[in-house]
Amino acid sequence: MDQISWVVVYPEIFLLVMACVILLADVSLKATSRPLTFTLTLLTLAGVAAVQALYATQGEVLFGFGTMVVSDPMGNWLKCFAALAVMLTLIYGRQYSADRGMLRGAEMHTLALFALLGMFVMMGGHNFLVIYMGLELLTLSSYAMVALRRDHARATEAAMKYFVLGAMASGFMLYGMSMLYGATGSLDLAEVSTRLARGEVDQRVLALGTVFIVAGLAFKLGAAPFHSWVPDVYEGAPTSVTLLIAAAPKLAAFAIAMRLLVEGMLPLSADWQQMAIVLSVASLLVGNLAAIMQTSFKRMLAFSTISQVGFILLGLVGGVTGMDASNALNAYSATMFYVVTYVLTTLAIFGAMLMMSKTGFEAENISDLAGLNQRTPWLAGVVAACMWSLAGLPPLVGFYAKLAVLQSVLAVGDGYLWLAVFAVMLSLIGAFPYLRVIKVMYFDQPTQSDALHVSAFPQRVLSLNVLTMLALGILPGGLMALCAQAIARLLA
Amino acid sequence: MGLLSLTIWVPIVFGILLLALGSDNNQVWVRRVALIGALVSFLVTLPMFSAFEVGAAGMQFVEKAPWIERFQMHYHLGVDGISFWLVILTAFITVIVVIAGWEVITERVHQYMGAFLILSGLMIGVFTSLDGMLFYVFFEATLIPMYLIIGIWGGPNKIYAAYKFFLYTLLGSLLMLIALIYLYNASGGSFDLATWHALPLGQTPQTLLFFAFFAAFAVKVPMWPVHTWLPDVHVEAPTGGSAVLAAIMLKLGAYGFLRFSLPIAPDASHEWAGLMIGLSLVAVIYVGLVAMVQTDMKKLVAYSSVAHMGFVTLGFFIFSEMGVTGAVVQMIAHGFVSAAMFLSIGVLYDRVHSRDIAAYGGVMNTMPKFAAFALLFSMANCGLPGTAGFVGEWMVILGAVEANFWLGLAAATALIFGAAYTLWMFKRVYLGAVQNENVAQLNDINAREMTVMVLLAVAVLAMGIYPKPMTDIINPSVAELLAHVAQSKLN
Numbered sequence: 001m002d003q004i005s006w007v008v009v010y011p012e013i014f015l016l017v018m019a020c021v022i023l024l025a026d027v028s029l030k031a032t033s034r035p036l037t038f039t040l041t042l043l044t045l046a047g048v049a050a051v052q053a054l055y056a057t058q059g060e061v062l063f064g065f066g067t068m069v070v071s072d073p074m075g076n077w078l079k080c081f082a083a084l085a086v087m088l089t090l091i092y093g094r095q096y097s098a099d100r101g102m103l104r105g106a107e108m109h110t111l112a113l114f115a116l117l118g119m120f121v122m123m124g125g126h127n128f129l130v131i132y133m134g135l136e137l138l139t140l141s142s143y144a145m146v147a148l149r150r151d152h153a154r155a156t157e158a159a160m161k162y163f164v165l166g167a168m169a170s171g172f173m174l175y176g177m178s179m180l181y182g183a184t185g186s187l188d189l190a191e192v193s194t195r196l197a198r199g200e201v202d203q204r205v206l207a208l209g210t211v212f213i214v215a216g217l218a219f220k221l222g223a224a225p226f227h228s229w230v231p232d233v234y235e236g237a238p239t240s241v242t243l244l245i246a247a248a249p250k251l252a253a254f255a256i257a258m259r260l261l262v263e264g265m266l267p268l269s270a271d272w273q274q275m276a277i278v279l280s281v282a283s284l285l286v287g288n289l290a291a292i293m294q295t296s297f298k299r300m301l302a303f304s305t306i307s308q309v310g311f312i313l314l315g316l317v318g319g320v321t322g323m324d325a326s327n328a329l330n331a332y333s334a335t336m337f338y339v340v341t342y343v344l345t346t347l348a349i350f351g352a353m354l355m356m357s358k359t360g361f362e363a364e365n366i367s368d369l370a371g372l373n374q375r376t377p378w379l380a381g382v383v384a385a386c387m388w389s390l391a392g393l394p395p396l397v398g399f400y401a402k403l404a405v406l407q408s409v410l411a412v413g414d415g416y417l418w419l420a421v422f423a424v425m426l427s428l429i430g431a432f433p434y435l436r437v438i439k440v441m442y443f444d445q446p447t448q449s450d451a452l453h454v455s456a457f458p459q460r461v462l463s464l465n466v467l468t469m470l471a472l473g474i475l476p477g478g479l480m481a482l483c484a485q486a487i488a489r490l491l492a
Numbered sequence: 493m494g495l496l497s498l499t500i501w502v503p504i505v506f507g508i509l510l511l512a513l514g515s516d517n518n519q520v521w522v523r524r525v526a527l528i529g530a531l532v533s534f535l536v537t538l539p540m541f542s543a544f545e546v547g548a549a550g551m552q553f554v555e556k557a558p559w560i561e562r563f564q565m566h567y568h569l570g571v572d573g574i575s576f577w578l579v580i581l582t583a584f585i586t587v588i589v590v591i592a593g594w595e596v597i598t599e600r601v602h603q604y605m606g607a608f609l610i611l612s613g614l615m616i617g618v619f620t621s622l623d624g625m626l627f628y629v630f631f632e633a634t635l636i637p638m639y640l641i642i643g644i645w646g647g648p649n650k651i652y653a654a655y656k657f658f659l660y661t662l663l664g665s666l667l668m669l670i671a672l673i674y675l676y677n678a679s680g681g682s683f684d685l686a687t688w689h690a691l692p693l694g695q696t697p698q699t700l701l702f703f704a705f706f707a708a709f710a711v712k713v714p715m716w717p718v719h720t721w722l723p724d725v726h727v728e729a730p731t732g733g734s735a736v737l738a739a740i741m742l743k744l745g746a747y748g749f750l751r752f753s754l755p756i757a758p759d760a761s762h763e764w765a766g767l768m769i770g771l772s773l774v775a776v777i778y779v780g781l782v783a784m785v786q787t788d789m790k791k792l793v794a795y796s797s798v799a800h801m802g803f804v805t806l807g808f809f810i811f812s813e814m815g816v817t818g819a820v821v822q823m824i825a826h827g828f829v830s831a832a833m834f835l836s837i838g839v840l841y842d843r844v845h846s847r848d849i850a851a852y853g854g855v856m857n858t859m860p861k862f863a864a865f866a867l868l869f870s871m872a873n874c875g876l877p878g879t880a881g882f883v884g885e886w887m888v889i890l891g892a893v894e895a896n897f898w899l900g901l902a903a904a905t906a907l908i909f910g911a912a913y914t915l916w917m918f919k920r921v922y923l924g925a926v927q928n929e930n931v932a933q934l935n936d937i938n939a940r941e942m943t944v945m946v947l948l949a950v951a952v953l954a955m956g957i958y959p960k961p962m963t964d965i966i967n968p969s970v971a972e973l974l975a976h977v978a979q980s981k982l983n
Contacts, residue, residue: 373600373603374600377603381511388636393632393633393635393636394628394629394632394633395629395633399629399632400560403563403625403669403673404562404563406669406670406673407563407673407676407677410670410673410674410677411677417670417674420670420673421667421670424666424667424669424670425666427666428659428662428663428666431658431659431662432655432659435639435655435658435659438639438640439643439651439654439655442640442643442644443643443644443650443651443654475559475560476560477558477559477560477561477562480560480562480563481561481562484562
């Protein structure tokens with residue numbers, strides 16, 4: 001076990017090298033050949049995604065650096081999806097960022113690559129400290145990106161808020177980890193799990209440690225009552241950066257939830273499942289109710305995210321009952337499916353929003369979408385498909401995600417019937433803001449009459465993104481099976 | 493690809509084609525393609541007539557393929573006597589609606605026609621699904637096109653109506669979703685309807701399931717007191733939307749009772765039959781009276797729909813072969829008649845742009861041909877013998893008398909109210925002297941509108957004069973269903 005096994009971290013090394021190469025290349029390139037760095041970044045991301053998919057399909061579980069990092073199907077698939085998500089983010093956001101002077105150098109690309117590297121470390125970490133390091137790399141890069149428009153007051157304010165609250169959350173998590181370390185004497189996930197299962201540890205310290213770790217996770221996911229940063233940062237950050245924060249990092253947050261809670265702390269499931277119920281109920285309430293009142297599209301999507309996180313947490317509720325973990329595969333694979341499809345939808349919706357913005361015009365209010373169907377029916381169709389999906393209406397993919405999660409909750413037994421009924425009733429309330437967006441696009445008259453001009457490449461990518469979403473709405477079985485296999489290897 | 497798959501996917505493919513390639517610059521092309529699509533969709537249902545084995549109770553034209561293996565969901569289709577005519581009805585009404593919207597719709601024609609074609613395929617999907625989740629997916633998916641149809645092409649208060657329609661019906665179906673997942677877990681991981689039918693269940697789960705399904709289907713039917721969305725929505729929806737809503741979408745709910753509530757929870761169905769019959773009678777009698785005082789034609793027909801659907805649910809819960817067969821016949825008959833009523837109102841509305849009864853009077857003088865058709869459809873709406881409206885109501889009343897004389901009497905009195913409000917409206921709108929300038933300037937129906945009227949009139953009369961082919965197909969499946977429902981599932 002005490003081998004280095006470089007092969008496990010080849011993609012991470014490649015990513016790191018390329019990030020540095022792109023940064024250096026950018027300094028020496030003339031202004032006219034700047035697009036080269038963009039192409040190089042996309043190639044890097046595509047390459048990494050391909051390698052991760054290859055690792056994932058081989059289905060092996062390998063450890064590296066002793067047992068500090070792991071390469072397993074769940075982590076590898078999530079890494080593959082995260083790389084693709086960052087790639088789409090950069091494609092959609094390029095024109096927007098360039099118009100706002102954020103692409104004078106290659107900082108945006110490099111920071112995005114470093115953020116992705118942080119996510120990779122989180123997804124592959126098998127040790128409390130490694131996971132924490134990945135988390136910090138991700139969040140530090142994100143802070144910088146939010147502040148990239150440094151002469152823009154709102155973005156700077158958002159960056160400040162994000163930094164202060166994010167640092168506190170990291171502190172929570174680190175504190176929790178240190179307590180767990182104190183109680184079990186190990187930082188290795190498997191080792192912690194074995195020692196917890198043996199049950200010869202101080203319960204009080206453990207309970208406190210669990211609370212801090214779950215609170216830190218809830219912060220990062222944006223679950224109520226730790227959600228207050230989400231709307232402000234979503235709204236304040238430049239939209240291209242909002243997407244970078246909203247999409248791929250959800251995959252990483254899910255990954256560390258799996259690593260910490262399931263791989264490391266499964267024996268404590270009785271404790272953290274109860275916390276997940278509370279967080280989920282609060283998030284569903286806050287997210288769905290507050291979304292109704294929003295006039296800003298970005299804020300509405302932020303509250304929508306909070307309610308979706310409520311559903312994601314619902315998937316963590318039903319895994320283990322007493323000592324019986326037979327529902328775990330069901331529950332966690334449903335959660336993974338939920339997160340992956342949610343990220344896919346988020347990418348499309350923000351992609352559409354980025355394409356609606358022009359120089360000097362931010363498409364960020366719901367009223368900016370008025371009559372979009374008459375101006376650009378294709379784009380209205382994209383947004384509408386995303387809205388139906390987020391509302392959880394069949395035959396869109398969001399429905400199957402909710403279905404799978406609800407099934408895992410109800411499989412526990414009649415005890416959680418109330419929770420399922422509560423969740424669907426709130427999603428009924430939550431359907432209203434999505435319906436309103438569709439109403440504005442389809443039923444209202446446009447305030448601007450010109451058709452939108454979108455360059456061909458991002459438009460094609462966005463079409464592909466939405467078509468994938470629609471295809472998953474009709475045949476979600478493949479991705480469900482993939483998630484089930486990945487989680488099965490994790491639990492084995 | 494099987495026959496039923498074709499009936500579902502042909503209209504959907506045409507609809508997507510229209511959405512993708514149509515625009516307001518090629519409206520002529522759009523209308524033609526829409527008509528071809530609707531006709532082809534109707535034609536592919538015709539082989540069902542020759543291939544359907546009359547007298548067999550079970551599912552025919554069955555198709556089964558794995559769909560989502562993770563949850564044992566199947567793409568599982570089939571029709572029996574109960575769903576056979578509903579499939580035909582749906583394809584037929586879609587043709588009518590496309591013709592009826594031909595030149596009335598001038599904006600975003602491709603989206604209008606596309607939405608109706610897709611909706612048609614989805615509704616046929618509901619009627620033919622034998623997998624619980626496939627049923628739910630089709631059932632819910634119909635909300636999307638209907639929401640857009642009401643909201644884009646509706647009347648002045650369309651946005652309120654669109655929200656009300658969507659949220660009201662979603663409320664009911666979300667509880668059904670929980671019920672479906674519960675059944676999946678209880679049956680050890682199956683979404684197969686036949687498995688669920690055979691699944692033994694205790695009294696409490698049956699009651700809960702019954703009411704969860706009730707929430708979804710009663711809203712859709714709609715039964716009193718959850719019918720309040722229907723008048724608002726009908727009034728604001730475009731003519732085609734009203735026709736499809738009344739003719740087919742209401743039947744999704746009624747059909748759900750027969751496919752889910754009764755066979756899955758037979759004991760609860762028997763236990764709560766009294767309540768269901770009570771609600772149905774209220775719908776038939778009270779809502780009939782409400783219809784009488786309406787001043788808006790569309791609202792009047794909407795309330796009349798609630799009353800007629802009351803006969804359907806009444807027929808279901810007296811559990812006699814006569815009653816249930818009559819209820820199914822009534823579903824089909826109401827499909828034709830209500831579509832005809834709404835399209836007739838549409839003919840007037842297109843000319844005068846008013847739905848008020850008071851805005852008309854003496855239309856027969858200026859539009860004699862149209863008035864003749866309107867009279868036929870009004871008679872069918874009253875349930876005059878020889879028209880479609882008679883057969884189903886008569887059978888339901890017979891079934892009710894068998895069960896309980898007073899029940900039959902109460903249901904029969906409702907026929908009087910039906911005649912009263914329909915004929916009174918006919919009198920005020922069509923008869924008498926020409927009341928105002930608008931009516932004086934009316935032109936009689938053109939060839940296109942004539943086509944619509946003739947097609948519907950033929951259907952209404954054929955069904956009324958010789959209903960035997962219809963009941964022959966329906967009866968065996970109903971008998972089998974009732975035999976199943978008569979057995980207790982308590983373990």
